[in-house]
Amino acid sequence: MVGIAGLLAQLIIDTSFSWIRMLVALFLSIIASIAIGILAARSRFAGRIIIPVLDVFQTLPILAFFPFVIYIVVATLPGYIGINAAVIFLIVTSMIWNIAFGVYESITTLPAEFIEAARIYGMSRLARLRKIFIPACMPRVAEQSVLSWAIGLFYLVTSEIFSTGNANYAVKYGIGVEITKLAFSGNLLYYLIGILVFIGFVVATRFLLFVPFEHYSTRYTEGKKKARRWTISLQLAKQASHEKTYHVHAAKLHMFTQHAYRERPAKRVQPTSKKRMSRFYAYMYAAVALIIIIALLVYNYRFLVGYESETAVALAVSFVRVWGAFAAILIVAVPVSVYLVFMAKRTSRYILLFQVIASIPATILLPIIALSLSGYPGHGEITAFLIFFLSGLWYVIFGIISNSKTISASILDVKKVFGVKGTLAWRKLYIGAIMPGLITGAVTAIAGEWNASIVAEYFTTTGISGSNVVSSVGIGIGKLLDLSLANGNIVLLITALINLTAMILIINTFVWKRLYRKVERTSV
Amino acid sequence: MRILDVIDVGFNYGETLQVIDTASFYCNTREFVSIIGPSGCGKSTLLRIIAGLVEPAHGKILFTGKRVTRPTEGISFVFQDFALMPWLTNLENVKLGLAMKRMPEKEKEKISLELLESFGLSDFEDAYPNMLSGGMKQRVGIARAIASKPKLLLMDEPFSALDELTAEALRKEVVDLLKSKKSPIDSVVMVTHNVEEAVELSDRVVVLSDKPSMVKDIVKIELKRPRDRESKQFMEISDKIYAYLKE
Numbered sequence: 001m002v003g004i005a006g007l008l009a010q011l012i013i014d015t016s017f018s019w020i021r022m023l024v025a026l027f028l029s030i031i032a033s034i035a036i037g038i039l040a041a042r043s044r045f046a047g048r049i050i051i052p053v054l055d056v057f058q059t060l061p062i063l064a065f066f067p068f069v070i071y072i073v074v075a076t077l078p079g080y081i082g083i084n085a086a087v088i089f090l091i092v093t094s095m096i097w098n099i100a101f102g103v104y105e106s107i108t109t110l111p112a113e114f115i116e117a118a119r120i121y122g123m124s125r126l127a128r129l130r131k132i133f134i135p136a137c138m139p140r141v142a143e144q145s146v147l148s149w150a151i152g153l154f155y156l157v158t159s160e161i162f163s164t165g166n167a168n169y170a171v172k173y174g175i176g177v178e179i180t181k182l183a184f185s186g187n188l189l190y191y192l193i194g195i196l197v198f199i200g201f202v203v204a205t206r207f208l209l210f211v212p213f214e215h216y217s218t219r220y221t222e223g224k225k226k227a228r229r230w231t232i233s234l235q236l237a238k239q240a241s242h243e244k245t246y247h248v249h250a251a252k253l254h255m256f257t258q259h260a261y262r263e264r265p266a267k268r269v270q271p272t273s274k275k276r277m278s279r280f281y282a283y284m285y286a287a288v289a290l291i292i293i294i295a296l297l298v299y300n301y302r303f304l305v306g307y308e309s310e311t312a313v314a315l316a317v318s319f320v321r322v323w324g325a326f327a328a329i330l331i332v333a334v335p336v337s338v339y340l341v342f343m344a345k346r347t348s349r350y351i352l353l354f355q356v357i358a359s360i361p362a363t364i365l366l367p368i369i370a371l372s373l374s375g376y377p378g379h380g381e382i383t384a385f386l387i388f389f390l391s392g393l394w395y396v397i398f399g400i401i402s403n404s405k406t407i408s409a410s411i412l413d414v415k416k417v418f419g420v421k422g423t424l425a426w427r428k429l430y431i432g433a434i435m436p437g438l439i440t441g442a443v444t445a446i447a448g449e450w451n452a453s454i455v456a457e458y459f460t461t462t463g464i465s466g467s468n469v470v471s472s473v474g475i476g477i478g479k480l481l482d483l484s485l486a487n488g489n490i491v492l493l494i495t496a497l498i499n500l501t502a503m504i505l506i507i508n509t510f511v512w513k514r515l516y517r518k519v520e521r522t523s524v
Numbered sequence: 525m526r527i528l529d530v531i532d533v534g535f536n537y538g539e540t541l542q543v544i545d546t547a548s549f550y551c552n553t554r555e556f557v558s559i560i561g562p563s564g565c566g567k568s569t570l571l572r573i574i575a576g577l578v579e580p581a582h583g584k585i586l587f588t589g590k591r592v593t594r595p596t597e598g599i600s601f602v603f604q605d606f607a608l609m610p611w612l613t614n615l616e617n618v619k620l621g622l623a624m625k626r627m628p629e630k631e632k633e634k635i636s637l638e639l640l641e642s643f644g645l646s647d648f649e650d651a652y653p654n655m656l657s658g659g660m661k662q663r664v665g666i667a668r669a670i671a672s673k674p675k676l677l678l679m680d681e682p683f684s685a686l687d688e689l690t691a692e693a694l695r696k697e698v699v700d701l702l703k704s705k706k707s708p709i710d711s712v713v714m715v716t717h718n719v720e721e722a723v724e725l726s727d728r729v730v731v732l733s734d735k736p737s738m739v740k741d742i743v744k745i746e747l748k749r750p751r752d753r754e755s756k757q758f759m760e761i762s763d764k765i766y767a768y769l770k771e
Contacts, residue, residue, distance in 0.1 A: 410607035413577055416595040418668070419624035428620060432611030519611070521654070 007190055010178065011197040017173040018160065019201060021084065022152055025091035029148060030141055033096050037103025038133050051104070052282040056289075058097035059443055059508050061450030064478070064500055066090055066159055067485035068493055074169050083169045087159045094155040095148035102140030110136050138217035146210045153202070154361040154391075154448070158455055161363055165460040166486060175201075176364070180461055183367030191368055195360065202359045286509060293502045307495045311480065315499050318457065318477040321381075322449045325388035329396050329445060334438070337400035338430045342412065358398065362390035363455055370459050370471035380457075383471045387456035392445030399441015400434045407433045435519045443512050450504065453478030525553040526589070527676050527711045528574065533583035535569055542736035544570060546583065549730045549742060551676070556702065556712045558722040561732030562769060567715045568604075570732075571680050574713065575601050587676060597624050600674035604681040606665040608653040614640065614664045615649040621671035639667040643697070659690035666698065673708035680715050691721075696750075699725060703749065719765050723758060724751050731768045740768050 040050035069090060074082040114136070118128050160176025163169055171177060175198050182191045340350060369386055373379040411429055414420070420429060457478035459471040473479055477500055484492040528551040535544040543566040551557045559567045572578040574585050576594045585592040587599060600621070608617045618636035625632070640649050643663040645656075653661050662682060669677060682698075683691035702709050716722050722729045729743040743765060747757055 410603055410605060411609070413572075413601070413603065414607050414609070414620065416577055417575060417599075417601040418621050418672075419595065419597065420620055421623070424623055428612060428616065429609060432609055435611065521652075 004193070007193060008197065011175070011194055014173050014178040015175040015197055015201050018156055018175045019205070021088050021174070022091060022149070022156055025088045025095060025152060026145060026149065028088070029092050029095035029099055030145065032092070033099035034103050034134065034137060034141065036096075037100045037137065038107055038129070040100070041104045041107035042133075047104075048281045049285075050100075052285045054097050054100055054104075055282065056285075056505065056508075057093075058101075059447055060501060060504060061447045061453070062090065062093045063155055063158055063451035063454055064481060065093075065497060066162060066454060067481045068497055070163075070169050071485055071488075071490060071493065080172065083163060083171050086169070087156070087163070087171060090159050091152045091155050095145075095152045098144040098148050098151070099141055102144035103137040106137035106140045107133060139214075142210070142214045142217040145213065146206070149205070149210070150359060153359070154363065154451065157361040158363040158452065161366060161459075162455050162482075165462055165482065179364055180367045183371050184461065188368075195364060198364065199360065286505070289505065290502075293498060293505075296498055307492050308499075311477070311492070311496045311499045314475050314477045314480040314496070315503060317473075317475050318453060319503070321384060321457075321473070321476065322388055322446060322453070325385050325449060326392060326442070326446055328385075328389055329392050333393060333396035333400070333441075334431075334434070337397050337434060337437075338426075340397075340401055341404040341407065341434065342430060354394070354397070358394040362387055363452055365390065366455055366459060367470075374470060380471050380473045383459070384453075384456045384473050384476070387452050388449040391448040391452040391456070395445035395448055396438065396441040399439075399444065400437035403434070403437025403440065436516070439512060439516050439519060443508065447504070450500070454481055458482045527551050527553055527555075527587070528713065529586040529589075530570075530574065531584050531586065533570065533573055533580045533585065535566055535573065535578070536581045544580075545736035545738045547730075547732065547737065547739050548583075549728075549739060551711050551713055553710050555727045556714070556725055558726040558729045559713065559715045559732060560717065560719065560722045560729055560765065560769070561737060562734045563717060565732045565735050565737040567717075567732055567737075568680050571678050571713065571715045575599055575678050577601075597672070598675045600669040600672060600677050602662070602665050602669045602677065602679040602682045604685055606653070606658075606661045606685070608661055608664055608668075610652060610654055613650050613652060614645065614656070617653060617664055618668045618671055621668035625672055635671055636667070639671055640664070642701075643667055657690070658686045659694055662686060662694060663697075670701075670708055675710045677702075677709045677712045678714075679712060681717065682714065683721065684717065695721065695725065699749065719762050719769070720753055722765065723747075723761050724753065729765060731765060733771075740771075 036050060036054075040047040040054075066086070069086050070083065073086040073089065076082065077085055110132075114132055115128075118132055123131065156174075157176040157179075160171055160174040161180055163171045163174075164177055164180050175194070179191065179194045179198070182194045185191075344350060366383070366387055370379075370383045373383055376382070411433055415425055415429055453476065455478070457473045457476040458469070460469045460482075462468055477496055480496050481493060484490070484496060530547060530549050532546050532548055533544065534542075534546050537543050547570055549557070559570060561567045569578060573580045574592070576585070576592045576596055576599070579593075587596060592599070608614075609620070612620070615633070615636055618639060619632050622632045622635065637646070637649060640646055643666070645660060645663055645667075648656060648660065653664060656664065662685070666682070669679075683695060686694065701707060702712060714722075714725065723745060726745055729745065731740045731743060732738070733740045743761065745761055747755075747761075751758055
């Protein structure tokens with residue numbers, strides 16, 4: 001029993017260290033987001049730069065940049081401080097985009113009368129900030145913080161597990177580290193206790209921190225949802241696991257009242273010239289970024305042909321892996337989501353269960369998956385596949401479910417009245433209805449998979465248990481990033497990052513955004 | 525011949541809120557019946573009960589003498605908000621109305637195209653609903669509803685999402701279609717909150733009271749068609765219904 005008590009104490013201390021990193025990161029993210037969001041909303045010039053940048057960054061798998069950040073930060077700051085700064089910086093980069101978009105949205109949708117009133121009363125800039133802008137954006141800040149926290153946990157655990165790979169930059173205390181140690185102790189019970197303590201912290205944080213925060217910041221408002229855009233619906237997709245109500249089901253309940261049928265989703269506004277301008281700017285930035293990338297690639301080709309070809313091959317292999325796992329995700333997620341959205345009677349119960357499951361970062365399972373598979377042929381590939389699969393699965397399911405609020409309840413009436421059944425119902429009704437949510441979920445899911453690649457493709461624990469590569473694929477971009485950091489090959493590291501980033505931006509622009517616009521055009 | 529019997533139907537929302545106390549009326553072959561009542565009185569719910577979409581708390585629905593417990597072939601529905609699938613073309617939307625029919629795809633397509641043409645939409649068959657005006661969308665909605673040649677057509681405030689001029693034109697179109705000798709539709713039950721609309725279109729108007737609602741009166745209208753809204757008789761009947769609604 002002493003063993004268990006000691007273990008619990010150890011786990012609580014470790015998780016507390018992790019949570020301190022998270023809280024510091026959340027605090028920094030909120031401050032920075034409020035500044036960035038208000039600036040983008042109030043200054044047309046700043047907005048033209050900030051919004052497209054946020055848009056790009058939130059779809060990038062920033063965890064892949066972790067080896068690079070470590071390289072820079074640990075070189076500058078000594079050991080323990082350096083690695084913690086790197087981890088916190090990384091978590092900030094995962095948290096900041098949602099909150100900043102939330103702030104931007106709250107300020108841009110603020111009635112013009114508020115600002116007119118401020119001018120009439122001669123309020124100073126500081127007074128406007130304190131009395132109008134900050135209170136106005138707090139509800140969304142609170143709402144988005146919940147989501148940022150969940151995403152941050154994934155980054156936290158993954159970066160902690162990653163840090164076990166090298167004694168030079170091990171974070172020493174943290175739940176990700178501890179869970180890896182427990183996995184290596186071979187005691188499955190201890191490992192499970194570790195995960196339970198983690199879940200306990202997640203649930204406690206939700207109730208002790210975020211529920212009061214949301215209550216406080218929304219004390220004077222009624223929650224109102226805003227119109228959707230590409231970036232906003234990405235938010236929604238990520239936010240899904242934190243939605244309290246699911247409107248199709250609400251609508252199902254309310255369909256007995258005439259009132260519900262009067263409540264239609266607001267019609268989407270046609271793009272105004274202002275929006276078209278911002279789209280134009282987005283294109284311009286994309287073009288500039290592309291030129292820089294091409295220039296760098298050309299530079300690479302002239303001087304670094306070897307690195308480039310190595311990176312390209314690794315990227316191609318990882319691409320197949322990530323998209324293969326994505327195909328598997330679709331096979332599971334689409335039927336499950338359709339069931340939850342259209343058929344399940346007590347969806348709210350499943351949602352609660354899903355929320356708990358989804359709050360566990362897939363990478364926390366990596367040590368146990370890798371260890372239990374090790375020795376089997378192809379175990380490296382299977383481990384990578386499983387981690388990719390688990391890292392993306394929830395995003396797709398929640399992307400679809402969160403979007404279901406825009407699905408009209410009349411679809412089910414139409415299905416019943418006209419007797420649309422079987423494959424016809426799937427082809428003509430369900431797939432079309434879930435498409436927008438599926439696309440936004442897919443973008444976040446694939447980003448999640450790439451994020452996991454730095455540990456999923458190459459998992460080593462040299463930092464805590466001597467020389468030890470637990471699980472490794474033959475070749476892959478995640479592995480390449482890890483190895484180039486381990487070998488101190490900064491040029492290869494940067495080459496790999498540029499390639500990865502370019503590929504993701506190209507796919508986002510030419511596949512996802514196009515698909516999304518096409519779907520959006522045909523929706524009411 | 526009797527097409528529809530609504531017998532002592534009641535409906536509660538949740539455990540406590542009584543919406544419809546009891547409602548009884550009928551609809552015969554080649555009859556147009558309207559249900560009118562104050563908003564929130566449960567008239568749309570009543571229509572959904574008739575369609576078999578919603579289960580009543582008590583009472584029953586008979587369609588050609590057979591009990592209705594679920595959506596049934598032979599009963600079709602026009603929705604207030606059109607309920608067109610935005611991701612399907614107009615033609616595909618109309619074809620959905622034939623989902624229950626066992627016939628080759630070609631045949632379904634032919635029927636749907638003819639219907640779209642009869643509503644003046646033949647150039648829009650491959651367009652998406654989103655590209656149409658409200659009036660055109662509801663034409664597609666009606667085409668879908670009548671594609672299967674239902675005996676009973678239920679319409680839930682079909683013109684209330686349209687502006688008055690569009691609504692007037694579409695009303696005329698619907699009357700011409702439904703009252704023509706070769707109409708595929710036997711009978712219509714329509715929910716509306718617009719008194720003039722009810723008087724213009726209906727053979728009988730079922731007036732509901734505020735909730736928990738009961739049938740206050742069933743007003744028979746035997747004015748010759750096309751009806752003149754300015755005529756004395758038209759106004760008398762309208763005034764009578766208005767008086768009921770104000771009570």
